Amino acid sequence: xxxxxxxxxxxxxxxxRAIAAxxxxxxxxxxxxxxxxxxxxxxVAPLMxxxxxxxxxxxxxxxxxxxxxxxxxxxxxxxxxxxxxxxGLLSAAHSLHTAAYMRAIHEPAPAxxxxxxxxxxxxxxxxxxxxxxxxxxxxxxxxxxASVPLVMHAGGEASRRAARTYISVLLGAAxxxxxxxxxxxHALGADLTFRADGILSGRVQPWVANVLxxxxxxxxxxxxxxxxxxxxxxxxxxxxxxxxxxxxxxVVPAGCAALLKTTLYVFGxxxxxxxxxxxxxxxxxxxxxxxAALNALAKQDIRExxxxxxIAQAAAVTAGAMLAMPAATYAAILxxxxxxxxxxxxxxxxxNVRAVAERTQIAxxxxxxxxxxxxxxxxxxxxxxxxxxxxxxxxxxxxxxxxASAELAFARGDVFSWxxxxxxxxxxxxxxxxxxxxxxxxxxxxxxxxxxxxLAAKALVGEPPPHxxxxxxxxxxxxxxxxxxxxxxxxxxxxxxxxxYDFLLPMFSQP
Amino acid sequence: VIAVSLEDLREAxxxxxxxxxLVGALTAFALGSHRAxxxxxxxxxxxxxxxxxxxxxxxxFVSAPLGLQVDSISGAAAxxxxxxxxxxxxxxxxLAPSDSGRRTASVALALLQLAWFGWIGAxxxxxxxxxxxxxxxxxxxxxxLAALGLERDRAAAPxxxxxxxxxxxxxxxxxxGAALVQHAAGSSDLAEIANARGARDRASAAxxxxxxxxxxxxxxxAPLHAWGGxxxxxxxxxxxxxxxxxxVAAALTxxxxxxxxAAISETSLSRGVSVxLAALGxxxxxxxxxxxxxxxxxxxxxxxAGAAQAGAIMIALALGEPxxxxxxxxxxxxxxxxxxxxxxxAAMLEGRAPLVVLDGFGRxxxVAGAAxxxxxxxxxxxxxxxxxxxxxxxxxxxxxxxxxxxxxxxxGASLAAVFYAGRLLERLYARAEESxxxxxxxxxxxxxxxxxxxxxxxxxxxxxxxxxxxxxxGELLAGIGR
Numbered sequence: 001x002x003x004x005x006x007x008x009x010x011x012x013x014x015x016x017r018a019i020a021a022x023x024x025x026x027x028x029x030x031x032x033x034x035x036x037x038x039x040x041x042x043x044v045a046p047l048m049x050x051x052x053x054x055x056x057x058x059x060x061x062x063x064x065x066x067x068x069x070x071x072x073x074x075x076x077x078x079x080x081x082x083x084x085x086x087x088g089l090l091s092a093a094h095s096l097h098t099a100a101y102m103r104a105i106h107e108p109a110p111a112x113x114x115x116x117x118x119x120x121x122x123x124x125x126x127x128x129x130x131x132x133x134x135x136x137x138x139x140x141x142x143x144x145x146a147s148v149p150l151v152m153h154a155g156g157e158a159s160r161r162a163a164r165t166y167i168s169v170l171l172g173a174a175x176x177x178x179x180x181x182x183x184x185x186h187a188l189g190a191d192l193t194f195r196a197d198g199i200l201s202g203r204v205q206p207w208v209a210n211v212l213x214x215x216x217x218x219x220x221x222x223x224x225x226x227x228x229x230x231x232x233x234x235x236x237x238x239x240x241x242x243x244x245x246x247x248x249x250x251v252v253p254a255g256c257a258a259l260l261k262t263t264l265y266v267f268g269x270x271x272x273x274x275x276x277x278x279x280x281x282x283x284x285x286x287x288x289x290x291x292a293a294l295n296a297l298a299k300q301d302i303r304e305x306x307x308x309x310x311i312a313q314a315a316a317v318t319a320g321a322m323l324a325m326p327a328a329t330y331a332a333i334l335x336x337x338x339x340x341x342x343x344x345x346x347x348x349x350x351x352n353v354r355a356v357a358e359r360t361q362i363a364x365x366x367x368x369x370x371x372x373x374x375x376x377x378x379x380x381x382x383x384x385x386x387x388x389x390x391x392x393x394x395x396x397x398x399x400x401x402x403x404a405s406a407e408l409a410f411a412r413g414d415v416f417s418w419x420x421x422x423x424x425x426x427x428x429x430x431x432x433x434x435x436x437x438x439x440x441x442x443x444x445x446x447x448x449x450x451x452x453x454x455l456a457a458k459a460l461v462g463e464p465p466p467h468x469x470x471x472x473x474x475x476x477x478x479x480x481x482x483x484x485x486x487x488x489x490x491x492x493x494x495x496x497x498x499x500x501y502d503f504l505l506p507m508f509s510q511p
Numbered sequence: 512v513i514a515v516s517l518e519d520l521r522e523a524x525x526x527x528x529x530x531x532x533l534v535g536a537l538t539a540f541a542l543g544s545h546r547a548x549x550x551x552x553x554x555x556x557x558x559x560x561x562x563x564x565x566x567x568x569x570x571x572f573v574s575a576p577l578g579l580q581v582d583s584i585s586g587a588a589a590x591x592x593x594x595x596x597x598x599x600x601x602x603x604x605x606l607a608p609s610d611s612g613r614r615t616a617s618v619a620l621a622l623l624q625l626a627w628f629g630w631i632g633a634x635x636x637x638x639x640x641x642x643x644x645x646x647x648x649x650x651x652x653x654x655x656l657a658a659l660g661l662e663r664d665r666a667a668a669p670x671x672x673x674x675x676x677x678x679x680x681x682x683x684x685x686x687x688g689a690a691l692v693q694h695a696a697g698s699s700d701l702a703e704i705a706n707a708r709g710a711r712d713r714a715s716a717a718x719x720x721x722x723x724x725x726x727x728x729x730x731x732x733a734p735l736h737a738w739g740g741x742x743x744x745x746x747x748x749x750x751x752x753x754x755x756x757x758x759v760a761a762a763l764t765x766x767x768x769x770x771x772x773a774a775i776s777e778t779s780l781s782r783g784v785s786v787x788l789a790a791l792g793x794x795x796x797x798x799x800x801x802x803x804x805x806x807x808x809x810x811x812x813x814x815x816a817g818a819a820q821a822g823a824i825m826i827a828l829a830l831g832e833p834x835x836x837x838x839x840x841x842x843x844x845x846x847x848x849x850x851x852x853x854x855x856x857a858a859m860l861e862g863r864a865p866l867v868v869l870d871g872f873g874r875x876x877x878v879a880g881a882a883x884x885x886x887x888x889x890x891x892x893x894x895x896x897x898x899x900x901x902x903x904x905x906x907x908x909x910x911x912x913x914x915x916x917x918x919x920x921x922x923g924a925s926l927a928a929v930f931y932a933g934r935l936l937e938r939l940y941a942r943a944e945e946s947x948x949x950x951x952x953x954x955x956x957x958x959x960x961x962x963x964x965x966x967x968x969x970x971x972x973x974x975x976x977x978x979x980x981x982x983x984x985g986e987l988l989a990g991i992g993r
Contacts, residue, residue: 064972064973065973065975066900066971066972066973066974066975067900067974067975067978068975068978072972137894138894138895141893141894142894142895145893152941160937160941160942163937163941164933164937167929167933167937168929168930168933171891171929171933172926172929175891175892175922175925175926175929176922176923176925176926179892179902179903179906179922179925180906180918180919180922183903183906183907183910183918184910186907187907187910187911
């Protein structure tokens with residue numbers, strides 16, 4: 001299989017999942033089997049693409065040319081293929097878990113849920129593999145629309161209200177901020193195709209670069225940077241499989257990937273001209289990492305707590321993108337990988353708790369780890385990775401972020417030189433902002449520890465509930481298996497930290 | 512030989528577009544049987560639609576009957592008024608007897624085709640007086656058609672009367688404006704008016720202002736759209752479908768011609784017209800969007816959203832650049848498809864159409880629901896619909912001219928549309944349907960639904976043919992100017 005074919009397979013697999021879920025709604029075993037098989041293909045194909053990318057393949061595919069100067073096209077590049085691989089691999093585990101979970105809770109509309117999860121996955125993969133801003137925008141919008149039914153799947157007024165917030169925030173940001181940013185970029189005479197040296201490089205004045213960066217970053221509201229983050233918290237009314245898609249498989253990862261692609265391939269060296277906006281956004285992202293973690297601590301419903309956890313984790317990606325230097329970019333990419341695996345492990349683990357013990361309140365989970373050891377072991381691993389405790393993969397992005405911040409802060413002299421007048425005041429202010437960002441990132445790990453560690457610890461060592469299930473873990477093997485699998489995968493990511501760096505090295509060594 | 516044959520074919524197409532509706536209207540007046548005249552009208556409408564598509568290909572000038580001429584602007588407008596009008600004729604198969612009763616159904620059909628003839632003639636007119644005559648014929652016929660809704664709703668009569676008063680006043684204003692312009696320029700031909708550079712005076716400026724105000728009234732631009740809400744809400748559904756999709760497109764094409772003539776002159780008049788159009792456009796965009804946000808009735812919402820769209824088109828025309836004119840034609844096409852989708856879908860609903868009746872409508876009437884949904888997405892400017900490209904080109908043209916406020920207003924209108932069109936989508940698919948309402952399907956309305964869905968999405972995927980036609984219309988600005 002050549003690179004073009006693999007790229008098409010990567011995109012076709014989730015599309016086929018969606019079609020299969022509608023076309024073969026019954027019998028359910030056939031629908032689920034097809035979904036799992038196609039999700040596995042979706043996971044394997046981008047893994048094979050990684051090799052092609054390492055060989056320098058771009059494999060551009062043009063599907064349509066709606067306007068003379070615009071194409072609907074896909075191409076290979078490292079950030080996109082890594083994101084597509086993560087979404088694909090997790091989709092395989094998630095589809096298996098979803099099939100079992102829906103049986104366990106007697107889900108009334110399983111085919112609809114699977115269809116929209118697959119569609120969201122398709123759009124997210126498309127966003128990641130898009131070759132230009134136009135394609136990215138189209139699929140980003142399609143992703144928002146495809147994921148709305150997931151938010152309102154449960155039905156009722158609460159779901160409708162959540163869907164209203166979801167649509168207003170995400171579509172509002174996309175049309176009010178992202179759309180003008182893209183049209184403006186095009187109006188500057190730039191071709192919208194992503195380029196390693198940045199589309200805007202050499203085309204923009206500093207004030208334009210600053211405004212454009214703001215428009216782009218807030219336009220990708222799917223990356224959940226405050227103040228455009230409420231949609232994720234309100235979407236907590238969605239069922240657990242839908243939450244998996246929103247947090248770890250489709251919406252948030254796609255937003256993060258889009259943001260990274262924009263800073264790398266749209267701005268590139270022009271990020272230096274958008275320094276003011278970048279520093280402001282960096283501080284906002286670092287503050288979000290702390291504040292969202294503190295907010296999570298206040299939430300007693302596990303779905304809401306996970307929502308704020310995801311907001312904090314996605315903010316780390318934004319922080320990495322805003323630092324705009326190789327170490328930070330690497331941290332941001334690794335952060336996407338690490339948080340997606342860990343978050344999905346947590347979501348499907350708590351889905352098991354909901355299905356078996358019918359509990360979603362944190363106070364009710366004490367001692368449940370005795371009854372559900374597999375599930376809560378995965379919770380513990382996911383929690384350690386999200387907190388950022390070494391050696392798990394989740395620790396390294398935060399460390400690299402802090403290191404990158406410090407490197408930028410002291411690039412023009414150490415602290416002592418600030419006081420002897422050798423360094424300009426503006427440079428000191430910049431350095432302080434970078435240092436503050438690094439410090440906030442460090443503080444966020446403490447806050448994250450506070451909202452995740454006691455939860456896992458109390459569940460594992462607390463007093464067991466009075467009526468223990470006779471079956472190990474209480475859940476079926478098809479529910480416990482994917483949880484254990486993602487837990488192990490989260491653990492195994494430690495082994496990928498170095499290979500990932502080697503894989504990305506050519507990107508950083510480009511002039 | 513091929514070139515000559517194609518030229519002959521285009522001339523024949525222009526003739527078919529004008530003669531088809533006229534023959535259909537006269538036959539409908541002469542014969543009383545609705546079924547028979549509708550069948551004949553459908554055949555003629557199909558021929559007109561094909562002819563209009565033929566006219567859209569290629570540029571240049573083609574002579575048409577009645578002293579009319581097809582140029583790039585007519586070429587861009589022809590498929591819009593041709594296909595939308597044909598779809599209205601198909602829809603009349605059920606809507607005419609349902610709105611007006613069996614006995615007067617053939618009269619409704621005749622009036623519809625007469626209005627269509629007038630609007631096609633207006634799209635082909637390059638002379639202010641023939642433009643006036645054709646538009647007036649179209650609007651008077653549409654007024655009669657609206658009044659025939661009396662059978663269904665007694666409020667149709669005052670709605671039609673209000674339309675008569677407003678459009679009559681607009682007609683008088685246009686006629687006065689045309690007379691003033693002819694007096695100033697010494698000709699009623701728009702090309703000659705555009706090039707009569709020495710004859711600019713206050714009379715000419717007043718004439719242009721009156722004509723623009725009249726065309727804005729016919730195009731349902733706010734605040735001159737006071738007749739539209741009542742008409743769409745209460746009058747015959749066929750009348751509102753035809754006016755929103757064909758009549759407004761014809762009026763906006765006329766506006767494009769008038770603004771083109773003013774823009775080419777490159778004098779203080781062109782600046783004055785530009786400022787006037789921009790101000791009226793901005794007002795219409797803002798008022799229309801606000802009213803659409805507050806609308807509680809689907810048909811009224813179409814009127815207000817149409818006012819917002821008309822405002823955007825006027826701003827595009829005010830730019831006085833080829834890119835602006837091309838963007839305006841993209842927007843006219845988009846607006847027509849949106850009107851077809853929303854009003855075509857709403858035509859399935861008997862009686863008034865408060866938003867609450869849309870609850871679960873997407874499941875009850877899947878095709879009509881999809882037409883409304885696609886139109887709603889077009890209003891928002893969602894990618895892969897024509898609405899996206901029309902908005903894109905408008906914002907790009909505005910930015911290229913340094914009109915930041917226009918780009919910002921267009922984006923603001925999109926955000927407002929996220930609210931009011933999103934509400935339609937929510938009601939269509941996220942609300943529980945009324946179990947007592949049966950599933951519905953009307954074959955004669957299917958073309959409206961299918962054209963609204965297929966064309967909006969097809970042009971969303973490939974807008975190049977439309978962009979070429981719109982581009983030719985825009986290039987006329989540069990062409991005549993030289």
